[in-house]
Amino acid sequence: MFVTVELLKSHDACQDQVDLFATTFPDGVCVTEAVCLAVADKFDFAWAAENLLPPEARAEYRAKHAPIRAEYKAKSAPIWAEYQAKHAVIWAEYEAKRAPIRAEYEAKDAPILAEYLAKRAPIRAEYEAKRAALFGRIAETI
């Protein structure tokens, strides 16, 4: 599979990725595993898999390569699941550390917020009354 800037543009790739590709592979590139690995953190391979794997004759290609797409999806699923599982541990640790900090903030903010809401209440009520009255006056004419 040979990929060029023109091919990316013809598939409506986002401008950032087109610019990056043009800088990295000004003459295009023959896609291999080694090439992809070298730019793993630079290009959006999820987009590439969904948009570049089908050839120009899209309908024919999709029929012919449906098993390949299915293979990609099937094989990428456990990779994603593995990442999710590892990330969940880190996220749980983050949430556990964040909770007391947030609670401390909310406890200190509570009286300040309550004072703000108390001061806002009559202004808000006045606004809601004016809004309701406006609706009523206009609806009366209908």
Add this chain to the structure above:
Amino acid sequence: MFITVEILRSHKACQDQVDLFAATFPDGVQVTEAVCLAAADKFDFRWAAENLLPPEARAEYQAKHASILGEYRAKRAPIWAEYRASNAAIWDAYGTKHAAIWAECKAKSAPILAEYEAKRAALFGRIAETLGD
């Protein structure tokens, strides 16, 4: 303008408001300024104006509402500023503490994200190799 539960449903009002309307006006209601004022804090008049008024009346509402909203925001602005000023120190303290644990979280996530991206890229490459030019 006469409003009924059926009209609200036909305009896809949310269930809470439909239920409240049915309980408050089981036989429907002829809309007047007095009726609306009595229910000013109960019903969503923004939604009502956008969904129940015909186009010309809606345009009139929007035009007149703009000044009411502007007046409300102008009155609210100084007390909001006062709140933000009072809250600034504890908000900044929270932000500082949060930044540290967020940076730690991102640092720990980075290698597993890189590992995931490498595996995904390699998989794409292996499959692409089988396609030819």
